[in-house]
Amino acid sequence: MRLMTSAALDTLERFGTALADPIRRQILLRLMTGPGYPNDLLDEIDTTQPNLSNHLSCLRGCGLVTSQREGRRVRYELASPNLAHALSDLVSIELEIDSNHADLDRRS
Amino acid sequence: MRLMTSAALDTLERFGTALADPIRRQILLRLMTGPGYPNDLLDEIDTTQPNLSNHLSCLRGCGLVTSQREGRRVRYELASPNLAHALSDLVSIELEIDSNHADLDRRS
DNA sequence: TCATTGTATCATTGTATCCTGATATATGTC
DNA sequence: GACATATATCAGGATACAATGATACAATGA
Numbered sequence: 001m002r003l004m005t006s007a008a009l010d011t012l013e014r015f016g017t018a019l020a021d022p023i024r025r026q027i028l029l030r031l032m033t034g035p036g037y038p039n040d041l042l043d044e045i046d047t048t049q050p051n052l053s054n055h056l057s058c059l060r061g062c063g064l065v066t067s068q069r070e071g072r073r074v075r076y077e078l079a080s081p082n083l084a085h086a087l088s089d090l091v092s093i094e095l096e097i098d099s100n101h102a103d104l105d106r107r108s
Numbered sequence: 109m110r111l112m113t114s115a116a117l118d119t120l121e122r123f124g125t126a127l128a129d130p131i132r133r134q135i136l137l138r139l140m141t142g143p144g145y146p147n148d149l150l151d152e153i154d155t156t157q158p159n160l161s162n163h164l165s166c167l168r169g170c171g172l173v174t175s176q177r178e179g180r181r182v183r184y185e186l187a188s189p190n191l192a193h194a195l196s197d198l199v200s201i202e203l204e205i206d207s208n209h210a211d212l213d214r215r216s
Numbered sequence: 217t218c219a220t221t222g223t224a225t226c227a228t229t230g231t232a233t234c235c236t237g238a239t240a241t242a243t244g245t246c
Numbered sequence: 247g248a249c250a251t252a253t254a255t256c257a258g259g260a261t262a263c264a265a266t267g268a269t270a271c272a273a274t275g276a
Contacts, residue, residue: 005137008199012133015198019124021264025117039222051265053224063203072222072273079204086201089194090123091116095171096187129234147252159235161254180243180252218276225270232263240255246248 014062023047023055028078031065032087035077122170131155131163136186139173140195143185 018024026045030036038052045052056076059065064083068075078084126132134153138144150160164184167173172191175184186192 008137009130009133011199011201011203012127012137013130014203016124016127016129016133019120020128021124022117022121023264025120025124029113029116029120037222038224048266049223050225050267054264057224063205069223069272074223080201082201083203086194086197089197091119093119093188093190093194095119095122095191097171131234145252146254156236157253158237158255162234165254177242177253182253219274220276221272221274223270223272226268228266230263230265232261234259234261236258236260238256240253242253243251245250 014064018059018062018064021055021058023051024059027052027055027059027076028064028087029091031076031078032084035075037073037075039073041076122172126167126170126172129163129166131159132167135160135163135167135184136172136195137199139184139186140192143183145181145183147181149184 018028023045027036027041030041030044038049038056041056042049042052047055056065056067060067060076064079065076066079078087126136131153135144135149138149138152146157146160146164149164150157153160155163164173164175168175168184172187173184174187175182177183186195
């Protein structure tokens, strides 16, 4: 039962790392609609090519996306249908805004 | 349809912030089993009282937990059953380890 | 082979976030 | 009121992370 908790913490860490950055969140949201290529994502997401590449690499490292070379392009997609469903459920959750803190930063 | 995306991004940001720190992940995992009080959480999580308090405040700011004073204690719990289910689904997802990068940090 | 396109990596710099120790606030008890 | 317990806030220093510009690598076509 302790090992299960540790696995749960590891999974949460992967999601935490993946979701902690706005570029990565945009990428994930975009990949929920289907596979994508870095050069195309670059038209939809406002950042530089190296930065996008780096974030894609991060998402792959977290295990949330897979990549496969196709000629000189690389196709990125969500790692599993399971994951796609879970993300879809996540984004549809309505989180209340704590009115006592609405004027403060969400952090700290 | 653009507004929906923006709401989705906001929700993902809340989860990203909440899950980005190991203390917060432990708190969330613990609160999935039921409400908790800071002083009790302090026995289960290895950190200082101010730090724990700060992370609880962060989670409340993200909208993932609610707090209610009970005498001189404060009860913290997950914001909704919906959220509890979503988190439960999240932690049960099996993410493959990218063997090409298993030796590297998950980030960058 | 050379040029072009697409993607990845590297070093540097700036910033955000976390932790700590001290202190403040709140509630309850004597 | 004085004290104890429970929680929250603050200022600081340390660290990790993201962005940038330059460059390297990979694959295709002329």
